Amino acid sequence: MKSDIHPDYHTITVALTDGTTYETRSTYGSEGDTLTLDVDPSSHPAWTGGGGHLVDRAGRVSRFKKKFDGFIK
Numbered sequence: 001m002k003s004d005i006h007p008d009y010h011t012i013t014v015a016l017t018d019g020t021t022y023e024t025r026s027t028y029g030s031e032g033d034t035l036t037l038d039v040d041p042s043s044h045p046a047w048t049g050g051g052g053h054l055v056d057r058a059g060r061v062s063r064f065k066k067k068f069d070g071f072i073k
Contacts, residue, residue: 017043 007027013034015021021034028035041047 016040 008030009025009027010031011023012026012028012032013021013023015034015036017037017040026035
C-alpha cells in the first residue's frame with residue numbers, strides 16, 4: 001500500500017437509540033469518539049416489523065391508484 005493516502009482506521013464507540021453501546025473499528029472521527037445513531041435495528045420499522053404508511057402529498061398516491069386501478073388485479 002502507498003503510505004499517507006489511506007484514512008486512519010481506529011476504535012470508536014457506537015451508541016444505539018436504546019442506550020446500548022459497543023466498540024468497533026472505523027474511519028469515523030478520531031480514536032475514542034462516539035458515534036450516536038438516530039436509527040438502528042432496535043428502532044427502525046424495517047427491522048422491528050412495524051407497519052409503514054404512505055404519505056399522500058397533493059393526492060399523488062390516490063391519482064396513481066385511480067389511473068392504474070384496473071391494470072393489475
